[in-house]
Amino acid sequence: MQPHDAVVTLWFVNADDPAAVLSAEPKADRGFGRKYLALMDPTWPIAVFGQFPLNRSVAVSKGEFYIAGYPGITIVQTLVSNMTVLSELSPKLLSSVTARDVYAFAENTDTGFGGIAHWREGKIRRSFCARRDRVYEDIGLPEAFENPFWSGERATGPKRGIDLPFDPIDLVHEADVHWLGVDISAEGPDLSVVGYAIDGRKEPRIQSPKTAKSVADVVSAASTKLGINPNTRDYDDYEDAPAPQPADNHMGAAVHGSKQLARRVGRRLRTLKEVVQDKLRHTDRG
Template identity: 55%
Template sequence: MESIVTLWFVNVTDPGTVLEAEPKADRGFGRKYLAQLNPAWPITPIGQFPLNRSAQASPGEFYIAGFPGITVVQTVLTETPSLSELNPRLLDSIPAKDIYAFAVNRDTGYGGIAHWHDGVLKRSLCAERTRTYEDVGLPIPFESPFWAGERAEAAGGISLPFEPVDLVDEAQRSWLGVDISPDGPDIHVVGYAVDGRPEPKVAEAPRHRAQPGPDRTAEQSPAPGDSGDYDDYEDHKAEESSSDSLARLADTTGTAARQLGRGVGHWWQRTRTYVTEKLRHSDRD
């Protein structure tokens, strides 16, 4: 039976606080982890995304992240209906005080939860509604409403009074201290393939440099030595007199005004005459 298994290796007393901060995933960490887990694997990064807002891992894929005191690994396993029988190489791949495992197959209704503390299995429950694969240890308090039939309608016969998949969701919230659903904080991970597929190619947008249009005037073009890429550099030219500055402004504005139409041009002629008279009288002072 194929199931999606998510392992949490925890070395902090309050993992919820760490995860609520939405730490970023280190792309290099996952590559090193997989190289140590199986040096023969061809490792291909396939993307970065929130674990709880993306499609779950597919066969041949690992979603991995290393946070302060916490490591999460999600992959697809076959023939592991009992979490106590997880491959020791995978289970021991990260030294941790507490290890939590969650397994689901939503097509069959299979759900599994397990907790190891200091290397000792404390609790494991792996089941479908009509079949229990493993029931080790005492029920945890968060399981009570499920066993009491408060979380699902009765199915009768030998069926469990709850859906095992629903118990998995509750176990994650209780053990990790944070909502792992899409409503919770982003759990940033990096995805890797180990089946030899090529790395996805992302097309780069072509870079275009702005070209001067056919109507661009000399006043609008960059001066020799100026950078055409930036417009916030100082223009270190000699300071102009107030009369020269006003005259140059009048000429430049006149060019723009003429381009706007004849009506604006008539207005400009009157304004230019006024400005010229002001300049002429100013020069006499």
Template identity: 55%
Template sequence: MALNRAVLTIWYVNCDNPAAVLETEPKADRGYGRKYLAQLNPLFPVTPIGQFPLNRSAQADDHEFYIGGYPGVTVVQTVIHADKDSPLRLSELNPKLRQALPSEDVYACAVNEKEGWAGFAHWHHGEIKRVFSGTRYELMEDSGLPLTFENPYWAGDKAEPLGGISLPFEPRDLMEEAQRHWLGVSIDNEGPDLHVVGYAVDGRPEPKVDTAPQVKSVSQLTSDAAFKLGMGPSNADYDDYESPEEEPTTSTSENFQRVLETSTDFAKKATIRAGSFLRNATDRARDYIADRRNR
């Protein structure tokens, strides 16, 4: 199989406990990603395309980079391609990408879901320590000493056997286990949010954000007016508040007039209630004074 495309997630790690960093769900900023891309290729026409959790979004597409820079840990997701007529090999990952940031450890995890291919690689101080890649039916790379977490997979304890020369596990499962082992957290919906900023480098325009004000319904306008007057369901003294029926074809001027009329009606009610309260209070005070004089 001449695999020539995969989604790559690469981790640049310069701390002893990346899990402690990632579990805090650190934020990402645009400036850091721009600096990374400028160093990778100063000629990139960089366009921000959004900010979102890496583990709760669609994967990066061609000419896209999802970047999160955290204390001691940087993650970048993008799409990589092999040279024409050559298979994709993680051990031959573009040195410019692998060395984009000075790092003690670099972990690369890649997947092509359509082909059922996945792989992972680890470099320590620039020296490759472990690399694996392939499909269930074709092993492409397998060098370096297998790590302890790999044992149950090679023993066939993690997947149903398919027989023949097939691998006893799904390569993507092993790749995800390697990522969990190295980072100390799951990079999925059950793990912490890993905030990244997305960039396109193909010259596309920045997505437009709809900033048009929302038009409120008649009932919402009436409710807002009632709240400002101290009336409505939230005020126990005005439990007879009712919203007028909404007419879908009413013009804007008619809607506004109805709100004014309704608000005026509420104000009248408030005045009547207030007057009644004051009269009752006055009567009670007068009776109290008269009673005191007669004693």
């Protein structure tokens, strides 16, 4: 990430109780994000590359959007270049969804930059953007949740010269909780989003179930490649194994079979786990 880039997360809120909506862990709709991006710019080549919890995933990279539409709430996260003041955020992005309240949170963890902003009915009420050693923007009066930061109660590390008495990114995380009413960190409820790319990449292929290998297939292939499959004659049967017991499912059968194979090659040989690891290493080279 470049020094003046920032990951910006926008929350478009029309719900009266956003905390109740988020606590229910609604699922994101892939079609919603496609329509959103198509309206933003019809020329963008849109590709979906995954669906995951926003608060348990790495932030977006250049050319990516994380999007979710919940009842009364829309989330859009993207990487914005030359971001130092949220009040100058692109009007196209800021007005991409009609909402009573719009909240913006910006971070660059490499530089320590953090920014928060709140618009009500299209008018900015609060914006604060800074690094520890520099304030870029301070619009509106500090809200009550900011007081412990300004008073030094939330200080982290020694203060040097005219440094702020807090880390701006810590203020961003506190604003999340205050404005949205729920902890949206990794400790909070899952926030399902869909990842989209607009940089021309192709959507990842999903392996067909017909071609996916079972655990038993991997075990058999590994043992054969290493010459210790019971169907070959190049192994030592140090110990007779008892007859296999019925398994509840295919996975149970595979696990039981792998244990039986490990007993046959003896305690002096490697465990089944090592066999599979060796197989994967050798097949990768081939």
